[in-house]
Amino acid sequence: MPSFDIVSKVAWHEVDNALAQAQKEIGQRFDFKDTDTELEKNADGISFRSSSEDRVKAAVTVFREKLVKRKVSLKFIEEGDPQPTGKGGARILVEVKEGIQAEHARKLVGALKESKIKVQAAIQDAQVRVTGKNKDDLQKAIQLCRGLDLGIELSYVNFRD
16 A cells, blocks of 8 residues: 655754854854854754854854755744853754654644545654555645645655555
8 A cells, every 4th residue: 555654854964064054154254253152062952152142143043044055944943032141141042853743743644534535644653654545645645734834844755655
């Protein structure tokens, strides 16, 4: 039976490249001179630190621009609120979301069932597997999922006959 998987995966190499480009640009730009602006990737996400709240927001904007240029969807990132640090500085944590959360997966499965397309959808870890009897039904299911606005970036992989 034909099937495919709906996933939400980040191209981590592109995120790393965007981070490196943002660090380089921040190091060269005059408006970031003597602001001690730092970008650091850690287990929680990407941490931005600077001497003022305006500069840290500007650093996040530079990073977002680099992501867009590298064709990484901004739906993958979730920006936190600026938090004060010592010496009057500010810090922002940007989380990179990957995988389909259970809530979004249930919405996908519910939408596929309501559509009366002859496919079955099953939630498996952080992805949704869709199976059907013919390719046309699967293609209709993909079109339906593309039309939904869940606030996450979806991709369709492992299409099998």
